[in-house]
Amino acid sequence: MNDVTQTCPLTRGQVMAMYFLEHRARLLDLAAFLDRLDRTCGQESADFREQALYQAIHLLSDGQPHRTARILALLSDCTDELPQSAEGMKGALGAVPLTTGDSE
């Protein structure tokens, strides 16, 4: 991945002032979503999307660049198989079981 150091024209303080509140709100939305999952009824276990989400959250705080690209890669199909037809297939779900995604 390319070196993106100092490509944003704003200072750290300017970015924080401009974007902190909207991302604070999104962080709280994410926390509330996870709380909601914890409060669900029934006996279903976590599916692959929930597992992928927690994996992605680890990437957020690893201090490395290109978090967005790495999270998108984690959520991507990395298999080589091509089915003949889409007959009976569901629409895109936004994540894959962790054995087929990666963090390239």
Added chain:
Amino acid sequence: MKYIDPHIHMVSRTTDDYQRMALAGCVAVTEPAFWAGFDRSSAQGFFDYFRQLTEYEPRRAAQAGIQHFTWLCINPKEADDPAFARDVIALIPEFLKCDTVLGIGEIGLNKNTRNEQIILEEQIALAETHNQLVLVHTPHLEDKRKGTRLIMDALQASNIDPGRILIDHVEEHTVGEVLDRGFWAGMTLYPDTKMTPQRAADVIEMYGSERIWMNSAGDWGCSDPLAVPKAQQEMRRRGHSNELIDQVTYSNPQKFLSQSPRFHIAKS
């Protein structure tokens, strides 16, 4: 500030949207043929759709002072039945003679199937035979990276210059490879999926402003026909120059699209 929205499905939008886009600075749109939200039952349905794109929609856009151009194809979502898709492809050459048709699009893959791939290759051949520009749809969400690579491999197996092909719906995990392989890249600004105006501005900062554009891809789903001027505003508030903003929202689309002799912006 004037702009071009080079990918928007105006057949799904209201006349109010044309008026609001004109007020926001839109001077031209290009509309790729796409999935209508349901599968059409016959090739005749596509014949009517192609007439709507080439005859009716340019007139409706003109009422708001916006120029309307189009792209024709069978979209990847309905291309999974090769026999049906070939009936639709057979209609296209006659429509390529229309004054506002810029090329073949949006072709690509949806669920990365062999059937979709066969029809993608046949439509690439159609573009090559008729010397047309190509606008490419890349798959959604988890299917995007794999599909984008498959599509680029198929395109590079043809003799079409990558500089005459735009790969659309790029995100952070695909944009670098698209540009490195010589294609143009399109960023689609959607509220929930694909790219926000903020992320699009980030990509411009990280990957540069050459061979890249932004579009709303506004359609019948959750989308925003004013997404491009909102991205202009996002870049403006970060302090980017009007020259850079103009490049990615007007000059770059004009440069790519002008490779078709049919595309020209009327002087106001």
